[in-house]
Amino acid sequence: MADFISAWFNIAMNLLKTLWGKWLILARIIGNFQSQVILSVFYLLILAPVGILFGLIADPLKIRKKNSSNFVKWEHEKQTLKEARKQY
Numbered sequence: 001m002a003d004f005i006s007a008w009f010n011i012a013m014n015l016l017k018t019l020w021g022k023w024l025i026l027a028r029i030i031g032n033f034q035s036q037v038i039l040s041v042f043y044l045l046i047l048a049p050v051g052i053l054f055g056l057i058a059d060p061l062k063i064r065k066k067n068s069s070n071f072v073k074w075e076h077e078k079q080t081l082k083e084a085r086k087q088y
Contacts, residue, residue, distance in 0.1 A: 076083075
């Protein structure tokens with residue numbers, strides 16, 4: 001009787017190992033497809049609009065006219081020699 005149970009157990013384990021191996025192959029295929037879908041949706045919904053927006057705003061060739069200068073004159077509170085020596 002023990003040999004009969006052991007034989008059936010071995011057959012069941014071999015069947016489960018085969019099914020498990022086939023499941024791993026199928027799971028890898030499903031995972032690859034799913035990751036491509038998720039990354040494509042992420043790109044289309046988030047990265048592409050941000051890229052288009054920055055492309056419209058950016059001016060890499062400096063073609064758009066800017067102000068004549070960005071310089072802002074800074075007024076010193078105290079302009080003494082003692083204050084000039086103590087800059088920090």
